[in-house]
Each structure stands twice: as structure tokens, then as C-alpha cells.
Amino acid sequence: MSTEPPGDAPGSGRYGDAVFRPEQPGEGERIDFGALAYDDITMTRLRALGAGPGWQCLDVGAGTGTVSRRLLEEARVERVLAVDRDARFLGERPVAGLDVLEADVTAPDFAPGRFRLVHARFVLMHLPERERLITRLADLVAPGGVLVLSDAVDLTSDRTPGTPYTAAMRAMWQGLRDTIGTDVSWVPSYPQLLRGAGLVPVAAEIHVPPLVPGSPISHFWADTWERSRAAMLATGLVDDAAVDRAIRYLDSEECAALSPGMITAWGRKPDATTL
Numbered sequence: 001m002s003t004e005p006p007g008d009a010p011g012s013g014r015y016g017d018a019v020f021r022p023e024q025p026g027e028g029e030r031i032d033f034g035a036l037a038y039d040d041i042t043m044t045r046l047r048a049l050g051a052g053p054g055w056q057c058l059d060v061g062a063g064t065g066t067v068s069r070r071l072l073e074e075a076r077v078e079r080v081l082a083v084d085r086d087a088r089f090l091g092e093r094p095v096a097g098l099d100v101l102e103a104d105v106t107a108p109d110f111a112p113g114r115f116r117l118v119h120a121r122f123v124l125m126h127l128p129e130r131e132r133l134i135t136r137l138a139d140l141v142a143p144g145g146v147l148v149l150s151d152a153v154d155l156t157s158d159r160t161p162g163t164p165y166t167a168a169m170r171a172m173w174q175g176l177r178d179t180i181g182t183d184v185s186w187v188p189s190y191p192q193l194l195r196g197a198g199l200v201p202v203a204a205e206i207h208v209p210p211l212v213p214g215s216p217i218s219h220f221w222a223d224t225w226e227r228s229r230a231a232m233l234a235t236g237l238v239d240d241a242a243v244d245r246a247i248r249y250l251d252s253e254e255c256a257a258l259s260p261g262m263i264t265a266w267g268r269k270p271d272a273t274t275l
Contacts (some may be wrong), residue, residue, distance in 0.1 A: 019179055019228050022086045028064055030223040031089070034122070035066040036216035037209045038262055042121060042150065043070050045205070045264055049146050051075045051117050058115040058140060060105055061123035064089040065098070071117075072097045081112055106133065114142040121150040121262075126182050131193055138197035144271035147199060150264040151187045153206065165211075165257040168225055168246030171238040175231030190265035199267025208261040211250065217259050218250045 020027060046067075051057065055077040059068045062082035071077045072095050079097045082090050087102035103110055105120075106127060118140050124130050134149070141147050154173055160166050176182035194202045209217040225232065225243055232238055238246075249255055 019176065019231060020224075022088055024227065026223065027227075028089050028092075030220060030227070031063045032066065033216045033220035033223065035064065037220060038121070038150075038207070039066050039070065041207045041262070042067055042119075042264070043074065045266070046071065046117065046119065046148060047075050049117075049148065049266060051077055054078050055116040056113075056142075057081070057117040057119065058112060059083065060118065060120035060137065061085075062087075062090055065093070065100075067119065067121065068098055069093065069095050077117075081115070083112065105136075110136075112140070114145075115140055116142055116145040117148065118145070119148045122152065124149060125151040125184050125187060126176075126180060128181060130186065131196075134190075134193050135197045138194070138199055138267075138269065141199075141269040143269055146266055146268045147194065147197075148264065148266040149190055149194070150262050151190070152184050152260045153187050153263050154184050154260055155208070155258045161256075163257060164242065164246040164249040165255065167238055167242055168232065169221075169260070171232040171235050171242075172225060172228055174235045174237060175228055175233075178235065179228075179231040184260070187263050190263060191267075194265055194267035197267070199269055202265065202267035204263060204265035206261045206263050209259050211255055211257050211259045213251045213253065213255065218255075221259070222247045222250050 051071060053076045057071055057077050057080045059080055059082045062068050062084050065082050068080040068082040071080050081099045081101055083101045083103050084090060085104050087100050090100045101112060118137050120137065124133060127133060138147050156166055156169055191202045191204045211218055225247060229243055232243060
């Protein structure tokens with residue numbers, strides 16, 4: 001789920017309109033490849049933070065709803081409100097306790113209530129006014145509840161070996177920044193931003209899934225490069241042949257690279273017992 005202001009300036013597109021269109025064939029499968037790579041880590045963290053029976057949860061930018069359903073089926077939370085700007089994938093497998101809301105989290109009237117858990121994964125990195133949105137999401141956390149944010153962090157650097165993968169990844173990040181405003185450079189500041197929103201204590205961790213041929217994360221990046229190919233080519237950093245080489249590289253034994261990591265940060269809203 002993503003929103004950007006209208007106009008022709010760099011980063012003026014929308015996540016689901018300019019690049020990753022939900023009506024495009026295979027988009028749900030692309031999202032699910034990411035879920036296969038990251039859901040176990042997400043669920044381990046959410047359950048460690050206490051998600052369980054009686055909890056009311058908000059899943060922002062819920063995608064195909066894999067985390068929302070697992071909260072209900074595995075953590076046995078009472079209710080999950082799954083929100084996305086385009087909710088077409090969320091109604092495909094109804095589960096008791098799952099409510100679906102098609103809405104834009106950046107809208108001024110977005111106020112779905114208070115929740116013991118507010119969770120957003122791979123959402124804020126695509127959105128403008130990120131600090132304001134973190135404050136808004138913190139406002140939706142009930143006293144004693146927790147806000148959990150996960151986003152990508154780029155692990156390439158000037159010293160990263162030059163491979164087809166590295167060339168494609170750098171072009172992708174630049175292309176997404178130019179097209180829809182994606183910016184992962186500020187993600188390591190999550191803990192400080194959560195503290196600034198009044199949440200204590202705060203903490204964070206990072207997970208880097210292994211890039212091996214045939215793995216879900218390798219499929220995810222290959223599909224993501226295909227969908228963002230036009231934006232990548234527009235940077236001038238790669239051409240069609242370079243993108244094709246990178247996709248083949250992901251499925252080869254020669255692949256030796258770090259996938260972008262997922263930083264997860266969380267903070268708890270004080271209640272009367274902690275004041």
C-alpha cells in the first residue's frame with residue numbers, strides 16, 4: 001500500500017499504479033514469495049512481543065493477508081483488521097476474526113480505532129511524510145500495546161563486488177526512488193523515530209534471507225525486477241540485457257550476494273502501570 005502526491009516530479013507516482021499494479025498478472029504470487037521469505041521471522045517477533053488471545057490487531061498494507069491470517073490461526077488473536085489501499089487479495093481466503101478495510105493510511109480521516117498491535121511491513125519505505133505517519137500509527141496503539149515496523153535496508157556499498165545482481169539492485173532502488181519515492185536510507189532510524197513518537201522501550205533486529213537458486217526470496221527479486229524494469233532502465237544504470245543477466249544470476253550456482261535485509265523495530269506505548 002503506497003501513496004505519493006500527484007505531479008510529474010521524481011517520486012510522484014503511486015506504488016500500486018506506477019510500478020507494482022495489483023491487477024497485473026502474477027502480482028499476488030510476487031507478494032507471496034516475499035511472505036515465504038519473511039513471514040516466519042515476522043511471526044516469531046510478534047508472538048515474542050505477546051500477540052495472542054484477546055488481542056485486537058491492525059495490519060497495515062496487508063498485501064495478500066498472510067500475516068493477518070497467521071495472527072488469527074497461530075497466535076490466536078481475537079481480531080485482525082487488515083488494511084490495504086487495494087484489498088483485492090485480502091478476501092480470497094476468509095478467516096474467522098479477519099476484517100478487511102480498503103483504505104489509504106495517509107488519508108486525513110484514517111482512524112480505524114485503537115489496537116493492542118499495529119503492524120506495518122514494507123509499507124512506510126514507499127510513503128512520503130514518514131515521520132508523521134509513524135506518529136499517526138503510534139496514536140492507534142492502545143496503552144500497553146506495541147507498534148511493529150519492518151522495512152528493507154540496502155546492503156550494497158561501494159565495496160560490494162560488481163556482479164549482475166549488484167548492478168540490478170542499485171538500478172532498482174534508484175528507479176523506485178525516482179518513480180514512486182521509495183527510500184530505504186532512513187529505515188535504520190526507526191528506533192529513534194519510535195522513541196520520538198512516545199514509545200518505550202524500543203528495540204530492533206535485522207534478518208537477511210539467503211539468496212540461493214530457487215528460493216522464495218530469489219523468485220521475489222526476479223519478479224520485482226521484471227515489474228520495475230522500466231524504472232530501472234530509465235536510470236541509465238542498466239539495460240535490458242543487464243536485467244536479464246541479473247535474473248539468470250539469481251538462479252545460478254554463481255550467485256554470491258546478500259539480499260536486502262529486513263529491519264524490524266518495535267516500541268510499546270506506556271500504560272498506567274509504566275508511567
